[in-house]
Amino acid sequence: MLAKRIIPCLDVKNGRTVKGVNFVDLRDAGDPVELAWNYSQQGADELVFLDITATVERRKTMVELVKAVARQINIPFTIGGGINEIADADALLNAGADKISINSAAVRNPALIDELAKAFGVQFVIVAVDTRVMDDKNIVYLNGGRLPTEKQTLEWILEAESRGAGEILLTSMDHDGTKSGFDNGLLTLVNNAVNIPVIASGGAGSVQHFVDVFQQSEVDAALAASVFHYGEILIPDLKSALKAHQIEVR
Amino acid sequence: DGPRIGIIRYGAGNIFSLTAALERLNIPYGMVYTETDFEKFDRYIIPGVGHAGAAMNKLEQTGLVPKIKALKKPTLGICVGMQLLTSWSEEGDADMLNIFPVKTLKFAGNTTFKVPHTGWNQVYQEKENPLFKNIPAGSHFYFVHSYFIEYDHLYTLSSTSYINKFSASIWLDNFYGVQFHPEKSGVYGETLLTNFSKI
Numbered sequence: 001m002l003a004k005r006i007i008p009c010l011d012v013k014n015g016r017t018v019k020g021v022n023f024v025d026l027r028d029a030g031d032p033v034e035l036a037w038n039y040s041q042q043g044a045d046e047l048v049f050l051d052i053t054a055t056v057e058r059r060k061t062m063v064e065l066v067k068a069v070a071r072q073i074n075i076p077f078t079i080g081g082g083i084n085e086i087a088d089a090d091a092l093l094n095a096g097a098d099k100i101s102i103n104s105a106a107v108r109n110p111a112l113i114d115e116l117a118k119a120f121g122v123q124f125v126i127v128a129v130d131t132r133v134m135d136d137k138n139i140v141y142l143n144g145g146r147l148p149t150e151k152q153t154l155e156w157i158l159e160a161e162s163r164g165a166g167e168i169l170l171t172s173m174d175h176d177g178t179k180s181g182f183d184n185g186l187l188t189l190v191n192n193a194v195n196i197p198v199i200a201s202g203g204a205g206s207v208q209h210f211v212d213v214f215q216q217s218e219v220d221a222a223l224a225a226s227v228f229h230y231g232e233i234l235i236p237d238l239k240s241a242l243k244a245h246q247i248e249v250r
Numbered sequence: 251d252g253p254r255i256g257i258i259r260y261g262a263g264n265i266f267s268l269t270a271a272l273e274r275l276n277i278p279y280g281m282v283y284t285e286t287d288f289e290k291f292d293r294y295i296i297p298g299v300g301h302a303g304a305a306m307n308k309l310e311q312t313g314l315v316p317k318i319k320a321l322k323k324p325t326l327g328i329c330v331g332m333q334l335l336t337s338w339s340e341e342g343d344a345d346m347l348n349i350f351p352v353k354t355l356k357f358a359g360n361t362t363f364k365v366p367h368t369g370w371n372q373v374y375q376e377k378e379n380p381l382f383k384n385i386p387a388g389s390h391f392y393f394v395h396s397y398f399i400e401y402d403h404l405y406t407l408s409s410t411s412y413i414n415k416f417s418a419s420i421w422l423d424n425f426y427g428v429q430f431h432p433e434k435s436g437v438y439g440e441t442l443l444t445n446f447s448k449i
């Protein structure tokens with residue numbers, strides 16, 4: 001059986017992880033490669049690196065990071081942040097990235113999805129969607145949930161799928177950071193509407209939240225950051241709990 | 251020096267992760283661009299990602315196709331590199347190398363079984379072969395693909411089930427193919443690459 005995937009997400013700036021990391025047995029908590037290796041040893045199924053570098057040197061630093069990760073890590077990983085054109089994606093692919101994730105750039109220029117899928121295959125293209133409820137509707141937001149768009153979330157996701165997205169990474173900005181659980185209602189709605197895999201994000205606070213999201217929404221994967229970085233949830237414990245609930249894991 | 255793997259280069263897909271894995275495993279390798287390059291190595295890998303029809307076009311443009319079809323040394327196709335070994339792919343309605351008389355078909359995905367088939371799935375060996383030495387039945391490997399090679403008991407070396415049972419790996423004489431990515435499949439993927447280096 002295809003296993004449900006557990007995906008730690010690392011925020012990276014200028015080649016270093018940011019946000020707090022409180023991890024046992026790390027010499028350097030800011031080194032993304034060491035952190036990634038640690039997660040791969042714990043049994044993470046995949047990794048996402050979200051690059052929040054804002055300098056003109058960003059592509060160069062991202063490529064260096066991707067190479068360093070690909071050299072040492074034997075599980076797949078995705079790079080998100082700052083991918084605006086084919087050349088960005090091409091550089092990351094050639095450095096060893098398995099997938100790229102695009103968010104704002106796709107909203108501003110939806111044809112970018114078609115171009116990337118045509119150039120590299122749908123399996124390379126994740127469309128990340130940040131969503132927030134406004135007037136009882138799920139609306140696509142940009143800039144980490146600060147800037148509302150006119151797009152309704154499900155409509156945008158269906159458009160992204162038809163243009164060639166190979167996977168959807170859906171983050172509920174209402175749930176993100178609350179540790180109150182994933183937005184299982186919206187995730188169920190979206191997962192039942194698309195033929196491509198959906199990664200749940202936003203709201204993980206306990207092992208039970210992962211059990212809930214897989215049982216209720218049946219998404220393929222769940223992503224989280226702080227609960228893993230601070231050691232609040234250890235991946236081996238999480239996998240044991242999922243297994244005890246008859247959820248297929250590696 | 252030990253055995254050396256020649257990676258057949260034809261312009262399809264990145265090989266950084268593959269060469270990184272070989273380096274971690276201390277398996278010597280080099281690149282094959284021309285017919286004479288083949289003589290430098292005692293086994294070969296055909297890599298590949300993306301569109302199978304487009305990949306076959308690129309391979310034909312290298313002029314290496316007759317040489318590849320005549321190879322007698324161990325040769326391993328990975329992902330689209332494996333699909334190139336089949337007779338035909340639904341992706342681009344393209345004729346392939348026809349080393350294995352089986353077809354590459356598209357998964358019929360739906361809202362329950364998503365396509366691309368993405369993630370870690372279980373692989374079951376169907377024949378005895380050193381490629382799977384020290385890899386237990388049901389081990390997880392990393393897949394990401396929308397097209398699969400049909401199951402055929404003559405050629406299927408290991409199988410996986412997703413929507414339907416398909417060939418996770420194939421084997422005929424010196425030719426091997428794996429649909430999953432051994433360079434991204436954790437410890438068992440590395441074991442498989444080491445095994446191939448010793449076949």
